[in-house]
Amino acid sequence: MGRSPCCEKAHTNKGAWTKEEDQRLTDYIRIHGEGCWRSLPKAAGLLRCGKSCRLRWINYLRPNLKRGNFTEQEDDLIIQVHSLLGNKWSLIAARLPGRTDNEIKNYWNTHIKRKLLSRGIDPQTHRPLNQATTNKNTHTELDFRSVSANPSLAFKFNEFQIKAKAEPVEEGNSSSSGMTTDEEQQQQDKIPSDEQELDLELSIGVSPFGRKNNYTTGVSTANSTEYKPLFDDRDLGFPGQASICLCRRLGLQTSENCSNCRNSNGLNRCC
DNA sequence: AAAGCAGACAACCGCCTAGAG
């Protein structure tokens, strides 16, 4: 038995949206708000799939979207957060107000990938290209889905605060990169200093605050490890959006340019 | 001026998860 289609495909428009469709969707959401995407097209008089409406709204019609070129600062932030989270576009987008996950994903694939390659850096591992083939799994990409879906894994994260970069998540002695500990150490020793700056000590654990989907970061210093929620939708103006504030941890000395670090009074609130 | 090509990005597809029943 196959998967049931998300909508009646025979009577839905596909392809580019017309101005009239945009207007209908915008008007409807202004009056009724977001949500119930499945029934929205019919209610709004649109011959579109609910998913398509949601995507159009989120990626194009939603207010406060920032259009236009990415700044150098945004570039750097994307690269650094990507080095921590991997292809978690929605999480990366949560750090760039006004940018969408789709926009960042496209920008990554068309600009940043090339930029990194031209610098001799592997876009997936964030390591020098000549190391990329032997060191593919040693970056700090975190599989949040597997953590949340696997209670025993979640327990491990909670109990032991496993360091994502330094130790494999699976039990046993197999290294994720297929190298021995000594070989991995040798690879680490070869990494140029500027690369190592990106290798923040990142540990994660299930949120001690008991909020759903609040994964935490642990930032180790010489004396202690500080754990903070990675995202808390209360920190943002729009509920449901995830927030990760890493600006200090990513090396920014001030939070002046991080809108998520400032409250409505312009005061620093989370760094 | 026209054809071919590459880049950019909007939109779609299919999978996954959470929550309701």
Next chain:
DNA sequence: ACTCTAGGCGGTTGTCTGCTT
């Protein structure tokens, strides 16, 4: 405990646009 559904996400595709030949 199980099934079903809606929403969300990441990967991929399609189309448009601008540049080069």
